[in-house]
Amino acid sequence: MNAAQPAQAFTIPLDSLELSKRAHIESIDWAALEETAARRLRQFGFDEGVTIEALHLGPFGRDPLAVRVGRMTVAIRRAHARAVHVVPIAK
């Protein structure tokens, strides 16, 4: 929202986040997710501002992803990860 925030330019979908790179969740496109998926993501702690990191990829088609969100590791399909927009944390 804030026009002074330059971070917007670096927002990428979660499924493009490099492995072992940490990021903040900038926004989640809840409308793009079916209801059960949205609820489960919320329960897993997916929320704006939360730190997230892509850890591992599934062996076939690099899908699904294992990501750490908060202190928890969860598996999420690429299709759902695309609805999560993140800003990588500069090292």
Next chain:
Amino acid sequence: MNPQPLIAVVGNPNAGKSALFNALTGARQKVGNYPGVTVERHVGRAILPSGAPAELIDLPGSYGLDPNSPDEAVTRDVLLGRQQGERLPDALLIVLDASNLDNHLRFALQLIALGRPTVVALNMVDLAKRDGLELDAAKLGAELGVPVIETVAVRRRGITELLGRLESELGHQRAVHGKDLPPPDLVHLQKRAREVAQAAILRETPVRRITHQLDAVLLHPVAGPIILAAVLFIMFQAVFAWATVPADALDAGITSLGNIVGNALPEGAFKSLIVDGIWSGVGSVLVFLPQILLLFFCIGILEDSGYLARAALISDRTMARFGLQGKSFIPLLSAYACAVPAIMATRTIENKRDRIATILIAPLMTCSARLPVYALVINAFIPNKQLLGPLLSARTAMMLGLYVLGFLAAVITAKLLKSTILKSGKSPFLLEMPPYRWPTVQSIGLRLIDRAKVFLRRAGTVILGISIALWVLASLPLEKGAPPPIAESFAGMIGHTVEPVIRPLGFNWKIGIGLITSLAAREVIVGTLGTIYGIESGADDDDRKGLQQALQSDLTLGGAVALLIFFAFAMQCMSTSAVVRRETGGWKWPAIQWAYMTGIAYICAFLANKIVTAWWT
């Protein structure tokens, strides 16, 4: 009314809730079902410090009071006193994973807001410390407004203190302050959870090192699938090869005990009932207990260690090709042990159509009840030749082939279902990857005792009942005061009636009797054939080798292969049909499943008989 206070043990999945429940109740627990739903109800008894007993109930792990699955609905309904057949708990024991506070606290805040007497167990503090997280339990308690006790359930640390606090909290109705009544909205709840977690954390390093390092190998794009295949191979090798040692010992024990009993009894109808009816019927099924327990042992280790969730991730893409998802992998793997717990394990699949598809294909996986049948027929008809040195014998290859066959039938059926009557959009595969843990002897042991009880109860009721009924049918009508030849008995008449239907498959009327009795449960056919051939050959021949020889002279190779194929596909298990009915809420799906599986079984067995007979004769 029951004077014992009821304490609900509640928390997120993977919080170590069941371990804590086991530590509190020991072996004093019972597993049942809630009426109307296939959610297991675990209750146990704990002794409070004053010596008074308390009833503990282990509620299904849940992420919140807004249920996603039938399991989570039970948790909510029990907590709100709405669950049929369960009274409102007098106190809550909330279990938190110390390493996962910010996430688990959200549910805890919802629970505390219910205003019931509450104690929080801050569990697995040792693992948290291992991963560089130090927590202040007193501070956490102050923030939450309820007592917080540090525990390590698997080492029984903090258990006495926990029981003491539970006893002193019982009956103290907590005043609910405005401060700890969180707004119902999840976003705010999450914020408050993070604040509380931050307040309680003294020091932290951000990584779970051991789990991360293990995952780097076990979820490696190349090594991961290879390791998974190796793990599954070792598991089946264990069940087929290593379990034969205890199984043979048990077999020898049962046989010699049968001989001792047989020799002690006077000749006559009573001896025949005991030795031919009951002993050979029940005994031939009991022999498979070691194999079944070993299979459950392996799956228990995989599950408790946290590896099954990784297997689900690795297999998700492959399962997706058949229209399923990674979460279906866990029930399908358990279906190798038994379809009943497998079908109950489908509760974690949120998508209803995925869940029904998984339920429908689960009984096609080769469950342990097929083992006795396969073992009997294979040992009777397949020569014990080595194919690949000591690694693979012809018999093992045949057995493996049947497993592959069941698996193929399952995935092809899934594909068919998911592209026709159970079509659905992409399913949400969202699964927590719990940290790796050592499985505990207690947790695995309790589960094995449970499964052994179920198996023995079945041997003692269904199989015993059928054995006795069959013996009676095989011994009547009396001819000049003596039992008739089996072909002329009532059982023989029934067998002869169905013979025209099954003759195209290469089966005679004796197999026909076995097929009828095995409609109750697959393994029953072994006992039935034991009884039929036992009666036929006279009372002394209760040796299992005798049964193999009798089969060899009575069945062609084509008929034997057809019998194996029939058992691979046919739906012969009342327990499974009952669970499917309960789980899907009606007779429609179990009826479709029964007709589909048994139809395929008939057609394929027919083809197998024709092909094998044409090639080998």
